Amino acid sequence: MAGKQVTPGTDRYSMAELMAVIMARAMAGEDERRGGGGANAIIPLAAGRLAQITVSPNLWLTTGGAGSINGVFDTLPIGTWDPRCDYHAECKNYMMDTVDGAIRGRKYTGGRLNWASISGLGGIQVDKYGNTNMIGIGDHPKLKVRGPGTIGTIWQGSGATSNYTEHHSRRIFVEKVAYRSGAGWVDGWDSRHKLLDGRDGPPYCWTPICVCDFTEEEHRMRLVSVHPGYTVDDVVSNTGFELVIEGEVPQTTPPTDWELQVLRTRVDRGGRLRTRRMTVGE
Amino acid sequence: MAGKQVTPGTDRYSMAELMAVIMARAMAGEDERRGGGGANAIIPLAAGRLAQITVSPNLWLTTGGAGSINGVFDTLPIGTWDPRCDYHAECKNYMMDTVDGAIRGRKYTGGRLNWASISGLGGIQVDKYGNTNMIGIGDHPKLKVRGPGTIGTIWQGSGATSNYTEHHSRRIFVEKVAYRSGAGWVDGWDSRHKLLDGRDGPPYCWTPICVCDFTEEEHRMRLVSVHPGYTVDDVVSNTGFELVIEGEVPQTTPPTDWELQVLRTRVDRGGRLRTRRMTVGE
């Protein structure tokens, strides 16, 4: 891989399309949980809708800002706060419902009333335990780089919520976040379970070049598959900490023609994912 | 007055009709406050509706159980939880709105978002400071008489809320309530203001035979007017504490023909108030 790529992907599909497809696959069979996610998270939104119409008919597709559940669209809205998410919705999800459900946490509700299985919580930094930083870099409050604020990353504490970024670089993937505004596996091992009443941390981390999960004991980020067009070395050289790598790391199964056809005709007719800006190594 | 009367009044009007009329008069000019009241308080409900269509066009008529504001009816519902209170309403008043508004209290909101000026909070006992008891009589928890529970009487603490009873006897009007579940002027003088952040206590007490208010300094119950058909002696002999009586106490101005006509054709077409059971001296 040679340096920075702004809209990675192949001739057949964009990387945003690949990410929507593989995250949809991961939601297969999800039941009573909610896809959707953050404001700008149209890829998880597309993934949730794609999963719902294929492999997860019981998924409750929730969008934050629009406050809707099971809105129907075939043209991807510009964000989860776009009121077009709300068309033909079955019920509403008000912000206080998000807050209440997230604080209760999954543990007490048997999976009901909970937040996203994949919610698109990124961050300006992500570390090896899946912690995220949306506050900034520098000496608070005199930050050199001011983040936009922590918004919903606080809900990483409520239950298993995957990490998700649209950018993969050593600047973002750091040994330790400057400010932990979203709790991943905290300091690894059982540190999160102790602080957060036994609640699990992120199961996965989705990036434009790979998929990671977290090891069973230390809960350290582990490389699971590398997207087509990239190598393990690409991942390693663009990651600011040591990833766990066990044996041969497979290539991420690329989107099939059928998957792309469903995505493009029933989720993203407007082709928004074709031109989605993502970066590698920036 | 000879002993117990179950539906007091005159040939021309029932006592319930008189009470609805005089409470409506007292709401004249009320603005941005809310009439309505407790479950069984159809007399304050009728009074609120009557005031709204005559002297208080800006009154927001709120009914508790039905959760409605400015419902339109000309036939009096059976209670404030009767869903017919909700017909043609302009907006809803949810229970949490009641709770939130009452706890904020009038002081902080300039009268907005507040509870009833006359809310129909009765009680199985009322004392000379306007405190009420809905808990019971006897040694708690081994009560001889179990009250139905304190329900909304707790909101007497939130702001000026009149006392209201449909029964007037020495059993109800007692020197000191056995359990203060609703706070009137507490122990009189400035005791209430000290405990409740300067919030005023009840302005009036409405009963089937008289109207009382509270003295300016001690905040002790004072006889203001006696309903037609009764005398000051009737009131005194049916009241278990010493009422403040200053000079000549006038007769309550009886309902005019016009008032009764409006009440009977635009508020209570069903004549529910004609047969309302109220008692004196029981």
Added chain:
Amino acid sequence: MATKVYKHMLPLEQQLPANPERRSKLISLEEAGRIIATKRSIGISGTHSLDGAMSLIRAALRAGAKDMTLIPPTSTSIAADMWIAAGALKKLYLSYVGFEYLGMAPNFRRAAEEQSLEIVEADEAFIQLGTQAAAGGRPFNVVQHLYEATVHPQLNRELKTVVDPFSGKTVYAVPALKTDVAIIHVQAADIYGNAQCWGGNRQEPDKCKAAGMVIVQADRIVSTDEIAKDATKTTLPGPWVDYVVHAPFGAHPTFSSNSYALDETHLKLYLEMCRNGRHQEYLDKFVYAPKDHWEYLELVGGMKRMVELQTMLAV
């Protein structure tokens, strides 16, 4: 790593469900009753004699529910009193139990005066704030300028104090009031749990969030297309609801918001029997004997009576 299944590696077409239909949450009334009977604490819907989840309550009593803790709405009548008639209640959070213009709740009053029932001397604020705290997974809610002037702190041992870390003042703390199950009456629901209550003062959403399980009884089951005409009318979102029961006139003998009137004749019968010590006879006849909901409806007057109540002029 070898044993873990990575679903993202398997194309969607290889993971299609055997049955592409959404799963229905519809169960029978009797099944719902059996589920409720396994629980220990219950939250119920409605205010006063409005929108009581009466079918579910009767089904739970038929299924042998007992030793229950009840967190009722801020005011209720037969939806609380009937549990007590059946001896199924161990503990009651009391704000108001009574029959409004029809007088005191006979079984509640008897049990209270006999002290055969544990009563928490609560009130509207306590029920609402405790339920809101539980709905949000928070341990308690605080309140000031309210209980300071009443007897509640002396009588309600579940009301405590805490020092406000911002002002240094002592304020009251109301504990989270969680339940095992919330049972709710609505006018309409689809089979996926999206439920509409057409009136009332909406205590139900927090009651459901505060519960480990939610069971809805609906006067009518409607299509999801009907629900999706206006998502803001869905007062209980589908994902909150575990089970849906079709129970036409299921709020009888209470009001169903904007649907049918309370059955004053039946409530008076209940009160008269219970006030004369015949509560067991009432239960035998109206709760235990009917083999299903339809038989109950026949017993209380059948279609003729239900249509009368639907006119909303019957009382």
Added chain:
Amino acid sequence: MATKVYKHMLPLEQQLPANPERRSKLISLEEAGRIIATKRSIGISGTHSLDGAMSLIRAALRAGAKDMTLIPPTSTSIAADMWIAAGALKKLYLSYVGFEYLGMAPNFRRAAEEQSLEIVEADEAFIQLGTQAAAGGRPFNVVQHLYEATVHPQLNRELKTVVDPFSGKTVYAVPALKTDVAIIHVQAADIYGNAQCWGGNRQEPDKCKAAGMVIVQADRIVSTDEIAKDATKTTLPGPWVDYVVHAPFGAHPTFSSNSYALDETHLKLYLEMCRNGRHQEYLDKFVYAPKDHWEYLELVGGMKRMVELQTMLAV
């Protein structure tokens, strides 16, 4: 006693108001701006670039609003950033200020990095719980199993701890977040203040309850008969609202729920000018120069552009 007026003694016919009409709450946009400018703390509506009370914000800036404390929704873009552009903000409760797919908020970032703005390092939970506490007149709200694992307790000095009197455990306390005024965009309202927001995630009701005054800007003024067709659609009850302003397309350049699209062209213009240090020029042209709301609408494209945005396909 002689001097006190006892209204209950005076027949209703002697107390009839000179004008039997209900009082209208309708005021002009400029008057609303002047009122807002007298306040010190503000709560605003919308989420992200949705349902921003932009007309009122522009009017307040024109009226010289300054030294404000802003409690925004849990996420916002231009509705927060424009106050900062105008130098009108002293303190910001931050959860998220950014332009989503269009990038960082330029004035916010600049002010933050220059430290010319006091920032409370808040988050969604803090804003929501603090607003809910204020809405209910309660001094604080508690929360557990959340902040324990994040940096917020170190950075946000308004977040404190308290000992749960029920469990003995230490939990976090979020203070009540009151404001002097809440300014809210809705799609429809009547002149008495009954207001309907047709979408969004409904942060507005608690924002209004937490405020000492509520001013609503409405895309359209409708009759009370229209409002009364369905009281459940009234998201802000009339008695909560102090003033109503008629501001068609008043959310421009943000979305108005189910009414018109966000104006991406205009937002990009704003961002480009502000990112190049030309924020004053933007303000002069689009905020201070227009003599009224109609002139603003002409300036940003007039009826042709507004109709385009109404198609909801314009972005």
